[in-house]
Amino acid sequence: MKNGFAWIAGTAVSFGSTGKAATDKQIDAVSRTSLKSLRAIPTTCEQCPAGCGVIAYLDGEKLVQILGNPNHPNNQGGICAKGIAGINLVNDPERLLHPLKRVGARGSGNWQKISWDEAYTTLSNRIQDMLKSGRIAEFIVDMGQDDPLLARFLDSLGTPHLINRNILNNRNRNAAIAEMVGSSSLIEDVGRSRTILNFGTNPFSNHDLFIGIARRLVLARIEKGARLTTFDVRMSETAANSDTWYPVKAGTDGIVALAMANVIMRRDLANSDFIEKQTDLSVSSLKQLLSPYSPEMAERESGVKAADIVRLAVEFATQKPSVAIFGGGITDHLNGTENARCVSLLNWIVGNLEKKGGLFFPRLPGHKGATEKPPPNALSGLSRTSKGITEIKEANGRIDTYFAYFSNPVFSEPDCQSTARQLKNEKNVRFLVVMDTHLTETGMLADIVLPAATYLEGWGLRHAPSLDLVPIVNIKQPAVSLLSAATALRSPDFTVGKLLDPFFRPKGEAVEIGNVCLELARRIKGNVIKKLPFQNTQEFVSKHMSSLLGPGTQEGMEDLKKKGFWIDQGINKDSDPSLKDTIDLSKSPKVRIKSQTMDQSPLPGYQALESHKLKEKNEFILTSFKSTLTGKGMANSKWAREIFHENQLWMNKKIANQMGIQNNDKVRVTSITGSLTVRVLTTHRIHPESVALAEGFGHTAVGNVAKNKRFKSTDRDTILIWWNKKGNGVNPMEIIERKTDPVGGGLGSKDTVVRIEKLS
Amino acid sequence: MKGKKKRLAVLVDLRKCIGCDACSLACKSENDVPLGVWRTWVKKVEKGQYPHSKEFFLPILCNNCENPICVTVCPVNAGIKRPDGIVYIDPHRCIGCRYCMASCPYGVRYIHPRRKIAEKCYWCHHRVDAGLEPACVQACPTDALLFGDMNDPESEISKVAAENAIQVIKPESGTDPHTFYIALDIDSVEAIKSEDK
Numbered sequence: 001m002k003n004g005f006a007w008i009a010g011t012a013v014s015f016g017s018t019g020k021a022a023t024d025k026q027i028d029a030v031s032r033t034s035l036k037s038l039r040a041i042p043t044t045c046e047q048c049p050a051g052c053g054v055i056a057y058l059d060g061e062k063l064v065q066i067l068g069n070p071n072h073p074n075n076q077g078g079i080c081a082k083g084i085a086g087i088n089l090v091n092d093p094e095r096l097l098h099p100l101k102r103v104g105a106r107g108s109g110n111w112q113k114i115s116w117d118e119a120y121t122t123l124s125n126r127i128q129d130m131l132k133s134g135r136i137a138e139f140i141v142d143m144g145q146d147d148p149l150l151a152r153f154l155d156s157l158g159t160p161h162l163i164n165r166n167i168l169n170n171r172n173r174n175a176a177i178a179e180m181v182g183s184s185s186l187i188e189d190v191g192r193s194r195t196i197l198n199f200g201t202n203p204f205s206n207h208d209l210f211i212g213i214a215r216r217l218v219l220a221r222i223e224k225g226a227r228l229t230t231f232d233v234r235m236s237e238t239a240a241n242s243d244t245w246y247p248v249k250a251g252t253d254g255i256v257a258l259a260m261a262n263v264i265m266r267r268d269l270a271n272s273d274f275i276e277k278q279t280d281l282s283v284s285s286l287k288q289l290l291s292p293y294s295p296e297m298a299e300r301e302s303g304v305k306a307a308d309i310v311r312l313a314v315e316f317a318t319q320k321p322s323v324a325i326f327g328g329g330i331t332d333h334l335n336g337t338e339n340a341r342c343v344s345l346l347n348w349i350v351g352n353l354e355k356k357g358g359l360f361f362p363r364l365p366g367h368k369g370a371t372e373k374p375p376p377n378a379l380s381g382l383s384r385t386s387k388g389i390t391e392i393k394e395a396n397g398r399i400d401t402y403f404a405y406f407s408n409p410v411f412s413e414p415d416c417q418s419t420a421r422q423l424k425n426e427k428n429v430r431f432l433v434v435m436d437t438h439l440t441e442t443g444m445l446a447d448i449v450l451p452a453a454t455y456l457e458g459w460g461l462r463h464a465p466s467l468d469l470v471p472i473v474n475i476k477q478p479a480v481s482l483l484s485a486a487t488a489l490r491s492p493d494f495t496v497g498k499l500l501d502p503f504f505r506p507k508g509e510a511v512e513i514g515n516v517c518l519e520l521a522r523r524i525k526g527n528v529i530k531k532l533p534f535q536n537t538q539e540f541v542s543k544h545m546s547s548l549l550g551p552g553t554q555e556g557m558e559d560l561k562k563k564g565f566w567i568d569q570g571i572n573k574d575s576d577p578s579l580k581d582t583i584d585l586s587k588s589p590k591v592r593i594k595s596q597t598m599d600q601s602p603l604p605g606y607q608a609l610e611s612h613k614l615k616e617k618n619e620f621i622l623t624s625f626k627s628t629l630t631g632k633g634m635a636n637s638k639w640a641r642e643i644f645h646e647n648q649l650w651m652n653k654k655i656a657n658q659m660g661i662q663n664n665d666k667v668r669v670t671s672i673t674g675s676l677t678v679r680v681l682t683t684h685r686i687h688p689e690s691v692a693l694a695e696g697f698g699h700t701a702v703g704n705v706a707k708n709k710r711f712k713s714t715d716r717d718t719i720l721i722w723w724n725k726k727g728n729g730v731n732p733m734e735i736i737e738r739k740t741d742p743v744g745g746g747l748g749s750k751d752t753v754v755r756i757e758k759l760s
Numbered sequence: 761m762k763g764k765k766k767r768l769a770v771l772v773d774l775r776k777c778i779g780c781d782a783c784s785l786a787c788k789s790e791n792d793v794p795l796g797v798w799r800t801w802v803k804k805v806e807k808g809q810y811p812h813s814k815e816f817f818l819p820i821l822c823n824n825c826e827n828p829i830c831v832t833v834c835p836v837n838a839g840i841k842r843p844d845g846i847v848y849i850d851p852h853r854c855i856g857c858r859y860c861m862a863s864c865p866y867g868v869r870y871i872h873p874r875r876k877i878a879e880k881c882y883w884c885h886h887r888v889d890a891g892l893e894p895a896c897v898q899a900c901p902t903d904a905l906l907f908g909d910m911n912d913p914e915s916e917i918s919k920v921a922a923e924n925a926i927q928v929i930k931p932e933s934g935t936d937p938h939t940f941y942i943a944l945d946i947d948s949v950e951a952i953k954s955e956d957k
Contacts, residue, residue, distance in 0.1 A: 030890040032791060065789050067898050078901025084785040204778035211901045214778055218902040222775045237779050240815035247811050628780050639788050642795055643781055652810060683806060684813035720795040720873055 025070040025077070031059045042069050042564025044462055044474040046145065046455035047082040047089075047633050049166060050074070050210040051464030053564050054083055056456055056479035063090050063456065063480050069564050073468050074212035081628050081640060083211075088637035089437060089454050090480050090507070093713040094703035096439050096451040097508025106432075107424050107445045116509060119448055120516075124523035126401050126431060127157065131524070136160055138400035140392065144407030144632060148461065149514035149532070149540060153521060156531035161392060164385040165407055170208070171746030172331040176340035179595050180348075186359040187465055188325045190226075191216030193357040195315055195322035197260075198230040199253045199343045200329020204237035206626040207327065212467045227319070229312060231256060231304070232329055233623050234650060234692045235685035247687040250621045250750060252302035253330040254342035255606040259298035259306075260313035261345050262290040269317035274351030279591045286349065286593075289603055301608065303687075317350050321357025329623075334609055334751050337744030341593075341604035348591050362465040387747065388413055389422045389429070390738060401431045405513055406452065406632065410441040411699065414736040414749045415673045420445065435513065438636055441701045452513060454633075456480045457506035459514070459537040461544055471568040473548060475541070475560050480507065512537050598743050611753055612689075618659065620651075620691040622671065622752045624732040630696025636703035638717055645708055647694035647729040648681035651756075656682045659758065666759045671735040671752050677759065678730045691754065697729030766844040767826075768883065769910040769938040770897070771917050771926065772819055774945070776904035779804060779817035786899035787821075790884060797870035799881035800896050805948040816948045819905070821896065822847070822868045822881035823928070823937030830860035830869065838878075844909075845938055848882040851875070865933035883907065910938070 029038045038057040045054045045066075053072025057065040066086050070077035089095075099119045100111040130136045139160035143150065146166055154160055167174065174184040190196055190213060203213045218241070220226040230242040231253055239245040248256060264270050265287045272283045281289070295306035316322045324346040330339040352358030386392050388409060392399065402423070410420045422428050423445050434446040443449045460476035506512070514537035521532040534540040542557055549556040549566070560566050595602050612621055629640040649669060651661065661667060663682045668675055669691070678693070686692055699706035708728035710721040739748045779802055787793060787800045800821040807814050828847045831839035838853035839860060849860075854877040861869045861878060869880040884894035888907075892898070897907040908917035920942075927944040928937040929952070 028890075029892060030886055032884075032886045035886060035890075065786075065895070067786065067895070068901070075901065077898070078903075079782055079786070079899050080901055081781040081785045084782060084789055084899065087789050205780065214780075215902050218776045218778065218904075222773070235813060235815055237815075240817070241778055245811075638795060639785050643784065643801075654810065684808060684810040685806060685815060686810075688810070716874065717795045722796045 027055050027070065029057050029065065029067070031064070034059075038064065041477065041479040042475075042562070043456065043479055044460070044464075044476045044564065045079075045083045045086065046462075046476065047086060048206075048210055048631065049208045049464075050212060051462045051474050052079065052083060052211050053474060054079060054086075055564070056086075058479065063087055068211070071563065072474075072565055073466060073470060073472060073567065074209070074464065076212075076215060078211045078215050080211055081643075082631065082634060085629075085634055085637040085640050086454070086456055088639055089633050090456050091715070092438075092636055092703065092705075093715045093718070094636060094705070095437055095507065095510075096443070096449060097510060098451060099509065100439075100449045102447050106426055106447070109444060111449075114448075116511065119450060120519055120523060122448065123401075123403075123433065124520050127520065128524055130400055131157065131526075135398075135400060138398050140386075140389070140399055140402045142402065142404040142407040142409060144405060147405075147513050147517075148544070149517045149534075149537065150405065152532060153517035153528070156521070156528045161397065162385045163388060163407070163409075167385050168387060168746070169328075170331070172333075172336035172741050172744035173327070173340050173746075175744035175746065176331070176337045176344065179598060180341065180344055180592050181353070181361075182589060183361055185362055185465065187362050187467060187469070188213065188323055189321075189357050189360055189467075190323060190325065191220050191357075191467070193220060193321050193323045194224075194226050195319045196220070196226060196228045197312065197316060197322070197324040197343075197346065198228060198232075198238060198242065199257065199324065199326040199339070200232050200331075201325055201327025202232075202236040202238045202329070202625070203325075203327075204241055205628045206631075209465065209467060216467060227315070233621075233687045233690040234625070236329075236625070240685075246304050246308065248302045248304055249612070249687060250623060250690050251330075251333040251335060251339070251609045251612055252298075252606075253326070254335060254339040254604075255293060255298045255301045256304050256309060257324070257339075257342040257346050258290060258293040258604070258606055259295045259309050260316065261342075261349055262293045263295060263310050263313035264317045264346075264349055265290055267314065267317075269314065270349040271351030274353075275349060278351070278353065278585055279348055279593050281593050289605075293606065301606075316346065320350070321352075321355065322350060323347065323352055323358050328626075329750070331744075331746065332748060332750045334611075334739055334741050334748035335607040335743075336741045336746060336748060337598070338601060338604060338607055340744075341595075342606065345593065345604055348593060353591065354585055360469055363469050363471045364463060387740070387745075389419060390415075393422060393428065399429045401433065402429045404432075404434045404436075404442050404446075406436055408436070408440040408442045410445065411731060412695070412733060413738075414733055414747055415738040416731065416733040417674060418738070435516070437510070437633070438702045438706075441699070444701050450516070451508060451510040453506035453510045454480075457510065458512035459541045461541055473545070473560075473566045473568070475545075475564060475566070477561060477564075478506075514540060600743055609751060611751060614689060614753065616755065618756050619753055620756060621689055621750075622669070622732065622736065622754045623690050623692045623750050624695050624736065625692055626696070627694050630694060635696065635699055635706040638705050638715075638721070641705055641708065642721075642723065644694070645723045645728065646679070646726050647697040647732075649678045649756075650686045650692035651680050651682055652686050652688040652690075653682040653684050655688045656680060659756070661756075661758050668757045668759055669735060669754050670757070671737060671754045673737055673752075674735050676730045676732075676735055691756065693730070693732040695732060698731035698734075699728060764911045766909050767911045767938070768824070768845045768888065769908070769917060769940060770821065770824075770883065770894070771906040771921055771940045771942065773904045773906065773920070773924075773942045774816070774818065775943045776902045777802070777817045777819060778902055778904075779815075780901060782899045782901055783819055783821075783896035783905065786895040787881070790887075790895035793879075794873050796873060797879075799868070799879070803948065803952060805945070805951045807945070807947050816945045818941075818945075818948045818952075819896075820866070820868065820929075820952070821939055822883070823866055823935070823939040824881075824883060826936035826938060827934065829863045829865070829933075829935055833859045833863045835859060842885070844888075846882050846885050846888070848885060849878055849880065851877055851879075854878050865930050865935065866937075 052075035053069030068079035230239040295309040434443040435450040803818040908915040
């Protein structure tokens with residue numbers, strides 16, 4: 001088979017007849033140098049949770065370009081900088097390529113290469129020991145990324161402790177939504193809205209459904225004339241591209257939403273039919289609940305003018321369809337869950353559930369008889385996941401083995417220095433295993449580090465929520481290191497069948513987490529192997545898929561590999577209510593505005609944060625934010641670092657000038673947990689009582705690019721790093737306090753009060 | 761084509777640009793652009809006083825001008841303007857003398873640190889010749905970048921250009937640039953000019 005044309009032929013469509021969101025655009029590309037066609041492999045991006053469909057382009061064996069899949073219903077051909085930077089991740093000369101074992105004291109940084117066999121033996125022996133003596137709860141698994149085989153493996157072991165970062169990141173938000181509607185996430189149909197109120201989320205730079213939602217927001221705003229209003233302490237990319245930005249005091253978004261709801265109720269603009277029939281409160285009791293929250297009171301608390309609140313409220317209730325969306329900016333507070341419930345209340349009083357341009361329940365793929373169901377939602381994991389090692393230790397939990405997969409708590413957890421101390425102590429953590437693509441800060445403390453395959457080197461399936469309410473399944477297939485037929489022939493484990501299938505090997509000795517789990521299961525035997533009866537990840541994916549697709553799979557699987565995703569056009573549509581396009585709300589449970597479980601505050605209300613009453617002139621509330629150019633898989637990306645290599649402290653220009661601080665001056669930022677020295681960016685784009693720092697800087701490990709160092713390597717670019725004199729920024733996590741929202745249980749990471757002193 | 765000659769152009773709808781840098785990175789990978797130089801980048805400009813402040817994003821790429829002064833000044837005829845409007849540099853002729861860089865009003869040319877010859881954005885003509893869009897246009901997640909034939913009234917770019925007010929950067933330079941902008945903010949352009957000095 002020639003490698004030439006991998007574009008999708010017009011005849012390849014075999015699923016469904018309507019083709020609701022499916023387009024059939026060609027996906028080919030040419031090489032810049034040879035003008036030959038590039039090999040195009042559709043797969044799924046895993047640089048962030050959005051799961052965009054991407055196409056990896058290969059020139060020979062080398063990955064040269066990643067662009068969006070034009071046929072994918074969510075991102076529709078769009079891609080972000082993170083997605084393209086996947087090339088840097090795969091081709092990085094500093095990648096971890098062999099299993100390593102610590103030599104000397106923990107954290108000393110001396111390593112010895114070991115074989116995978118030794119690593120497997122060590123790990124499986126430890127797990128077997130824990131299983132035999134009934135101490136499996138001492139096995140802590142810290143997952144920075146979900147994997148279905150890892151989840152199965154952990155299930156088969158019984159009840160190891162889980163730290164699931166994807167759930168933790170949105171814990172307050174998920175808790176609030178789950179409490180109200182039973183599903184931990186809702187799809188925001190912003191593409192068809194006319195009025196969009198955005199409370200503290202930044203979909204133009206960082207969002208769980210990033211490109212899909214950003215694209216729909218932009219098109220709604222520019223092509224359909226929707227109004228986007230953003231409340232945020234700083235001017236995020238979304239705020240910059242909104243019709244209006246309202247700088248709001250940190251942690252007070254809840255009262256703004258309540259005051260708006262109050263205005264809507266008082267003026268009888270609410271959808272009283274929906275409130276009476278679909279929520280657990282009556283119109284009169286809601287009115288009573290909201291009556292204390294006047295726009296004037298909200299103005300005093302938040303700084304948003306009462307007149308603006310009234311105007312926006314009326315606009316929200318009358319210019320329909322309308323939707324209120326929210327994100328980390330308001331939920332990562334000690335009153336975060338409460339904030340989320342207050343903003344959601346706006347949606348309930350105008351009856352925004354299951355309505356065009358409003359909110360929808362996520363639609364999941366798979367017919368009723370499917371044995372392999374997509375995970376129901378994050379809700380089930382919510383109760384099982386611990387917040388971190390600090391919390392496990394506080395609960396007097398014993399730790400035998402700590403396994404971190406694509407997770408770097410020593411760098412990315414609030415108050416990360418104390419996490420580092422905990423992990424470094426061998427009495428606390430007897431054995432620390434880290435699996436990642438790079439030698440991270442956590443990896444530096446590990447007893448064994450294992451090289452992980454990147455998402456472009458493995459098999460997988462993802463059930464990303466679809467923004468157009470057509471259930472989709474994304475396939476992840478290896479793009480890199482697809483061995484040529486000649487190489488495959490020379491391989492020791494060659495069989496004729498392999499010539500027909502893409503046969504691949506990740507870079508170096510890197511291995512997919514799924515294959516690690518399967519090998520461990522084979523060594524542990526017993527119950528564990530019974531639940532994981534697969535040879536490798538590829539077999540797991542095709543079995544999973546055949547179960548989802550039903551009969552006639554072979555054709556389906558081939559088609560899936562060519563397209564990169566599968567749209568469920570509704571097999572057995574009637575048998576499974578979650579597949580229906582419209583959900584009959586009268587048959588589903590009512591929206592619970594009054595909480596049954598949140599005893600501290602059964603009804604949504606505003607809680608003023610005491611810690612935010614600043615006492616001194618040089619005190620500020622520290623907000624940390626994420627950029628498109630930072631995050632998991634981006635730390636060592638040369639192209640991303642070239643654009644954004646130092647995080648300066650955002651400070652309101654007027655306030656900074658009053659304190660005698662000019663742009664680029666160095667200041668010391670001190671909190672209870674520590675202090676940092678950082679350069680200031682004076683700007684008009686931040687609330688005077690807040691200061692902001694980007695996350696993902698100040699690396700002390702991972703690689704030279706992450707540390708902003710110029711070095712010689714097989715990549716000719718690394719000698720050209722020109723920003724090496726600038727320092728590599730600071731890690732805000734070092735000074736962020738570890739506080740928890742008592743209602744939702746998530747971290748209030750945006751509530752740290754810091755003092756700022758100018759350094760001469 | 762309606763008998764008319766092709767004139768390719770890029771139209772940047774700044775109302776749709778979210779400053780995500782996808783175009784910058786797509787270009788880096790497509791054209792193997794080394795560190796330290798760019799063919800396309802996103803300029804970010806802050807404007808106004810708190811709380812009425814604003815941030816503007818301005819993607820910059822080569823204008824592939826109708827009267828390319830860079831081609832005129834080249835002493836070795838390395839600069840070439842194709843019939844469809846794309847201006848490119850013949851790498852076999854360029855001697856790296858930087859005349860073109862000095863003459864370009866937009867500062868989009870650079871000397872390649874290893875090859876020591878002038879390079880710039882040529883709208884990925886290898887892709888265009890194969891019937892594709894430039895990499896940055898293909899990558900743009902919000903369709904802020906449009907590419908097509910300005911002389912074809914049926915092309916999307918002509919339709920959008922006909923419906924909206926379009927501007928160019930530094931029209932006074934007289935080069936007739938063909939990277940057009942919708943909602944170009946005058947102060948963002950001033951910010952570029954002051955940087956040139």
